Amino acid sequence: MATTDAGLASDAHDKPGHGHSDHGHGDHDHDHPSYLAHHFDTPEQQFDSGKLGMWLFLVTEVLFFSGMFCAYAIFRSWRPEVFEGCSQFLNTKLGAINTGVLLFSSFTMAWGVRCAQKEQHKLLTVMLATTLSCATVFLGVKAIEYSHKWHLGLLPAGLFSYDPANLHPEGGPNYLAWICAPFIAITIGVAIWLVVSFLRGAKFQFECAKPLFVVCLFFFVGVGLGTILESGADKEHSSHDTVAVSDAHGSEPGEGHAAVEGHDSHADAVASTDAEPATDHSTDLALIERLASDSTNTGLKADLEARKMQSELASGGIVYDVVDDTSATVAHAEDNVLRPSRAGVFFSIYYCMTGIHAIHILAGIGVMVWLLVRSVRKDFNHNYFGPVDYVGLYWHIVDMIWIYLFPLMYLIR
């Protein structure tokens, strides 16, 4: 680390117009450029300190998200079939588009850092505006995803009210409108700002408002994109459903998910017990289990239950009395996946993880607007690009978290 001008710099705190680095670097005596905080010796020291701080913050971010990933891992290991079943409700196309959008925004952000380092002020503004636009497209698509699910009643545990027989419950609020409302308000506000600054001839403000207005509009591009993809998916679903309905005794057309998943998970349950090597008579068990999977065969079910418990006891497991009222009913046969207490937990985790990720996107938008204004002001140069770099790091980690979230949530087979 440079210590050449330590001491000299402290009393030479000059902020004249030549704060830019392109004035003679030869004269060591008085120069402490305006972008260099007085407690730093050199721009590099300033940059490295800021960067270390940013990395430590990112470490806390990683640890913060790890709590949610841990919850995910535990619940998935407990009930893999619930995750498999519920994941089908997430639209892979929307998730994939959002992944692409975020990756592109990461690219433009990295390009922006390069622009700041090379003092390409105009291009930096363009790159920041592009990154911001990607962020709002992401949120627009998310708005469609969330509102669609809320409408269906695919809500967190406790609120979960999905009913395949009644897909379009009347009387719910228009969620999409509520999500869009703040964005519409902001867009109108920015538009007014744009017009006023233009009329008053406030050039700087106009230059800031211009890209920000475009950024606001991109939210609605995202909403449009989401709507198109979601409706496409809906059509696909219903065509699947016509097939599914035939063997899914009497679910309303429109969504055969429930029944299909019911079958799937059942098949899985059978398969998994097949694989369990615990007992000698496991093949025997599997056969009985297959017979018992007919819900009317309550006698066999009870027998199976008893045998299982016996082998559990024999292997030293702690066994609770799981024979309750529901175990002998038709309801228990179809089981799983869409029980509110189970599917709800999946959606709790889904909303928690993607929601907090979306909040991070909002925070990123906030700091990037600040960067955009500063870049219009031409604040950054090849010795002072720290803020762009730090926000870039933050933005990349948000992207990185989505890289893990996307396959873990949307692509469960």
Place this chain on the structure above:
Amino acid sequence: MSAHENAREGYDFAHPLPLPLLAGTFVVLTMLTILTVAQASFEFGSIDVLIVMVIATVKAILVGAIFMHLAWDKPFNIICFIGSFVFVGLFIMFTLFDSRATVKDDIPILDDGIVTASAEK
């Protein structure tokens, strides 16, 4: 930047990454995303999660090394960041061990409305 400027220590430390490298990284990341989506339509059984996580990790490494300049960063920053993932690994691993060990102590769910369509029959 002229040569004499580089002589000044603590200044002109920026190393802009070449644009083709950034663009190339973006293309590779997009390819890997397509690959992840594509693999989901095949049955790989239990290694499914493993494949997905490996692809995601390759993507994360690319983002970290190139977009976040970790490949050119100070070793201490790299250690901090990698260290956080080590602790995340420990955290999740041990919690999973614990959850596996106690999974049998499950309190049965009683009287829980079921929303499958076939429940009506």
